[in-house]
Amino acid sequence: MKDLFLVGIGTGNPEHITLQAIRTLNAVDVVLIPRKGDSKADLAEIRREICAEVVTNPATRIVEFDLPTRDEATPDYLQRVEDWHDRIATVWAETLARTDGPKARVALLVWGDPSLYDSTLRIASRLTPRPAITVIPGITSLQGLTAAHAIPLNDLAAPFTVTTGRQLRDGGWPAGSDRIAVMLDGECSFTDVATENTTIWWAAYVGMPQQTTLSGPLAETGPKIIETRKILRAAHGWVMDIYILDRSKADQA
Incomplete structure (x- = not known):
């Protein structure tokens, strides 16, 4: 071409x-x-x-x-x-x-x-x-996610990390930032993260008519996300989702 x-x-x-x-x-x-x-x-x-x-x-x-x-x-x-x-x-x-x-x-x-x-x-x-x-x-879906939850991507004067579910599972929480955006995660890798003082902002099908969002303390919201993903996958045959984790701002969601 x-x-x-x-x-x-x-x-x-x-x-x-x-x-x-x-x-x-x-x-x-x-x-x-x-x-x-x-x-x-x-x-x-x-x-x-x-x-x-x-x-x-x-x-x-x-x-x-x-x-x-x-x-x-x-x-x-x-x-x-x-x-x-x-x-x-x-x-x-x-x-x-x-x-x-x-x-x-x-x-x-x-x-x-x-x-x-x-x-x-x-x-x-x-x-x-x-x-x-x-x-x-x-x-990007990352922009769609932050817009859906009306949150900034970074905390004040703080860095953030964009990573994948595989990297989170295999390598743990990336060093250098308390806030991470996780993409390409089909296995709910947030279940491998310590839940204490950790907040999650999650969305599936961002920007689409079937957009679905959940947020809150990871300990409470994580199981809801897992169940919601199952329902959405059964309904549509596929799921595209993305989420942000923050391990210092559990009171902000």
Whole structure:
């Protein structure tokens, strides 16, 4: 492809799309939409709805493809992810080859922002020859979380850490800050954290119609979050959630 635009689309709310993103989607030749199977069909449908709402250029084509699944049999986590990204890059190339891709300006719709805990840039770097890459920033789930709870991300003059559920489970509370934002956590890793004087602010589907929020002392709120996640997953087939932990401000929630 000639140019690749990685377009941050926010957290699923079409109103989160920036004017820059709208102009880009109407200027490209192809918009790629990945499909992740029946259990996550909503994710593709939301991308379709966004395109239907903001793409007005009849020359912009919407092309869908099936995203390969990650091989969970490989014991090494990083190797599993690297192999998966190789397969995704191959599928991108094959899909574009069937849609006049080698000469096309192509856009990929990326949840949140392509630069925050997202692998699209790493996958794009595998393409040969490598296209010119432009990143269109988007609203992140972290911004959506703080907005939903009407809280600042940091305490006064204090640092914060953004990490993942895996890092929290394997490495414990990161050194250097009392407030952490935890992303990509499908296993409720807050259960590995000491609950005394710890507050949690949690949200699922931030920015979407089914947005759900809970907050309070971790000891009381953690079990509620676990039960709520089960209900939401049963209802929708998938859950996207994020949370902030603070171990010094239990009286603020």
